[in-house]
Amino acid sequence: MRLPFSDETRRRIGIAFGAYSIGLSVAAIGSFVIVGDWAFLVEIGGLAFGVMGVGFGLLTLVMIRPQPRNGAVWAIAWAGVFAASYVAGAAVAVRFTLDVSPGLTYEVFRELSPAELSLAAALALHFRFWALYPAIWLPLTLGLLLFPDGHAPSRRWNWVGWWSVLAIATGAIAAAISGNPWSTMPIRSAETTVSGTAGAFMTAGFLLAALSEIVSVVSLLVRYRRSSGIARNQIRWIEFGGVV
Numbered sequence: 001m002r003l004p005f006s007d008e009t010r011r012r013i014g015i016a017f018g019a020y021s022i023g024l025s026v027a028a029i030g031s032f033v034i035v036g037d038w039a040f041l042v043e044i045g046g047l048a049f050g051v052m053g054v055g056f057g058l059l060t061l062v063m064i065r066p067q068p069r070n071g072a073v074w075a076i077a078w079a080g081v082f083a084a085s086y087v088a089g090a091a092v093a094v095r096f097t098l099d100v101s102p103g104l105t106y107e108v109f110r111e112l113s114p115a116e117l118s119l120a121a122a123l124a125l126h127f128r129f130w131a132l133y134p135a136i137w138l139p140l141t142l143g144l145l146l147f148p149d150g151h152a153p154s155r156r157w158n159w160v161g162w163w164s165v166l167a168i169a170t171g172a173i174a175a176a177i178s179g180n181p182w183s184t185m186p187i188r189s190a191e192t193t194v195s196g197t198a199g200a201f202m203t204a205g206f207l208l209a210a211l212s213e214i215v216s217v218v219s220l221l222v223r224y225r226r227s228s229g230i231a232r233n234q235i236r237w238i239e240f241g242g243v244v
Helices: 007-035 038-043 046-064 071-100 119-130 132-140 155-178 187-191 196-226 229-243
Strands: none
Touching (some): 007 038, 007 046, 046 071, 071 119, 119 132, 119 155, 132 196
């Protein structure tokens, strides 16, 4: 189902997404730098997701103007939003916690549970548990499946798109439930295997998304064999980027 937005409205929304991703990521990384503890920045994923937020935001700003209806562009745009939300949530949580407990190290912080943090810190940290799923998997599934024209290679491939959405949603929802602000599990549980029903759904979401990525890569290879000219060169750039 396509939303009844004009191209100009889509461009404005895309530009807002790109600006949000870049601005929030830069601000969050800057917050970690001001705190002065690089272990928090690196170990909590702030640097990696901050770079993703900036990179996806820039790609969105460049591509949304000429291609406001391209599904692959929107996959990247949403990935940037989630990546920026991840690093911003982590930055706010760390900042609030360090204000209360100066000198706290990341090794000690990761052993705390959300329930032991202030409510504001726990709510902010909540993004770290679930936003990583769409931030990582949207470009690797829908981004590849819909590249370069915004559509699957044919209608026979549409099921891969729905499969991808289901996989990402399954993992994200399970992670959100597992790492809720009142959870007594240590923060490091986001970095390890979680037990119980929520953990099983998180694992299922991850595996389904990984399989979707493989199928999406296959669809890109199929598209490459059928394409020529500019489209084939575009796919070659994606292949080169994937190798890097």
